[in-house]
Amino acid sequence: MTVALSGKDIAGRLEEKFPGSIEESGPDSLVVKSDSLLAVAGYLKDTGGLEFNFLNYITAVDYYSYFEVVYQMTSLKHNHSIVMKTRCYGRENPSVPSVISLWQAADFQEREIYDLMGIKFEGHPNLKRIFLWEGFQGHPLRKDYL
Amino acid sequence: MTTTEMMTFKTEPFILNFGPVHPSTHGVYRMRATLDGEVIIDIEPVVGYLHRGIEKLAEERTYSGFIPLTDRLDYISPMSNNLGYCLAVEKLAGIKVPERGDYLRVIIAELQRLANHCIAVGSFLNDCGAYYTPFMYAFRERERIIDLFDMVCGQRLTYNYMRIGGVSQDIPDEFLPALQKLVKRMPRWVDEYDFLLMQNEILLARTKGVGILPKETAISCGITGPVARASGVNWDLRKNDPYSIYDRFEFDIPTGETGDCYDRYRVRMEEMRQSLRIIEQAMKDIPAGPVRADVPHLIRPPKGEAYARLEAPKGELGYYLVSDNSIAPYRCHIRPTSLINLTALREMVKGWKVADLIAIFGSIDITMGEVDR
Numbered sequence: 001m002t003v004a005l006s007g008k009d010i011a012g013r014l015e016e017k018f019p020g021s022i023e024e025s026g027p028d029s030l031v032v033k034s035d036s037l038l039a040v041a042g043y044l045k046d047t048g049g050l051e052f053n054f055l056n057y058i059t060a061v062d063y064y065s066y067f068e069v070v071y072q073m074t075s076l077k078h079n080h081s082i083v084m085k086t087r088c089y090g091r092e093n094p095s096v097p098s099v100i101s102l103w104q105a106a107d108f109q110e111r112e113i114y115d116l117m118g119i120k121f122e123g124h125p126n127l128k129r130i131f132l133w134e135g136f137q138g139h140p141l142r143k144d145y146l
Numbered sequence: 147m148t149t150t151e152m153m154t155f156k157t158e159p160f161i162l163n164f165g166p167v168h169p170s171t172h173g174v175y176r177m178r179a180t181l182d183g184e185v186i187i188d189i190e191p192v193v194g195y196l197h198r199g200i201e202k203l204a205e206e207r208t209y210s211g212f213i214p215l216t217d218r219l220d221y222i223s224p225m226s227n228n229l230g231y232c233l234a235v236e237k238l239a240g241i242k243v244p245e246r247g248d249y250l251r252v253i254i255a256e257l258q259r260l261a262n263h264c265i266a267v268g269s270f271l272n273d274c275g276a277y278y279t280p281f282m283y284a285f286r287e288r289e290r291i292i293d294l295f296d297m298v299c300g301q302r303l304t305y306n307y308m309r310i311g312g313v314s315q316d317i318p319d320e321f322l323p324a325l326q327k328l329v330k331r332m333p334r335w336v337d338e339y340d341f342l343l344m345q346n347e348i349l350l351a352r353t354k355g356v357g358i359l360p361k362e363t364a365i366s367c368g369i370t371g372p373v374a375r376a377s378g379v380n381w382d383l384r385k386n387d388p389y390s391i392y393d394r395f396e397f398d399i400p401t402g403e404t405g406d407c408y409d410r411y412r413v414r415m416e417e418m419r420q421s422l423r424i425i426e427q428a429m430k431d432i433p434a435g436p437v438r439a440d441v442p443h444l445i446r447p448p449k450g451e452a453y454a455r456l457e458a459p460k461g462e463l464g465y466y467l468v469s470d471n472s473i474a475p476y477r478c479h480i481r482p483t484s485l486i487n488l489t490a491l492r493e494m495v496k497g498w499k500v501a502d503l504i505a506i507f508g509s510i511d512i513t514m515g516e517v518d519r
Contacts, residue, residue, distance in 0.1 A: 105368025131194035
């Protein structure tokens, strides 16, 4: 059985290592500030005992006042998982760092989020629309898109 | 002209467009291949021809109203898609499925795996050049399974059989005897493929050592299902994170060693045998009782989010749902197995010939409905 690790516990460890990187934490998930996302994700992936080597999925949710990007990672070695989130405020030009350097699985999924939700992933080598055609106006999964 | 003079001929990469409408692209997949003669230097996948905005449509439907749309994702295995979505809503709303419902779900999901692998193996062999004979053999078997599905839900392709809290209706009396017959016959059919193909010289030459996917790449690219297991990743959600009642059955997880096309083919064949084992056990233990929990038509799950996943025939299929306590999901994200399994294709085909590209692509087994959603 995959154990869902408590976001609070992991957030405590992260706070020691990267002070000020955690925005919020709960029993199911932790919210990381987007500027320390890459460092935190790298730490979660490479630290012994955690080793989240498998990225299940990335998705994004539009909460009007901010976008939330959700990452779920699993460690195939220890069979535990964690949900990490990050928020980007402002609807004009939201962006978060790309995690493609850590997990290649992010490639198409980040492009999908960029296409449908309009969030830019900095550092993605080929960030362009994936499903919709070039020149399409708007991002359909946003709540204000009709 | 001397040989030396010929060697100094100017050459340049050639761009070849595959698809989107091409029999070997399994739907409307398109790739731009850059070739050096017949050798592939790079490919660029182009998808989106079947994008219907299903995730957006989910936000405008009730929780139960979305189930028929899940059939249209991976239309080769709609039952697994139904089940994945229902598991997610049940997790979100805290609904418990009655025992018989769970057993029926397992039987149907495993039958779906058999049907999917029939197509996967059949069309893969088609791509390898065994033109349509094995495909028709595989379709013969799949037809028997489709007949069973027809029996339980009256549909042959888009079943819409799973419901939140169970399944839509109990099985008819003739279902279990018919299933018994299938389970008895099927191993012989699987052996028949083995007999015809496993030692076939041409198939071995086309698949052994071709399109190797190393274990580390598979994990980094998020590859799941038979493709990952063929590369030696011993990961199957039915064992590693059992959902429904999979912890009650005995079965093995077949894995490969090299991660080539042949291993992917072999793992699928072995998985068919293991699925039959599960069905046999489930058939024996199936209890009487209701098949569906008492769930109202309109449910309002409490505020929150849930991710439920299952081992679909192609790999990890998951649904991420966010509820705002209304009758429709606030957000519904589908983890697309087929799309993520394509991530590694580029690495896998570099350096191989065009004909191998078709074989490697076929061995991944994707459905465009799920890639594009």
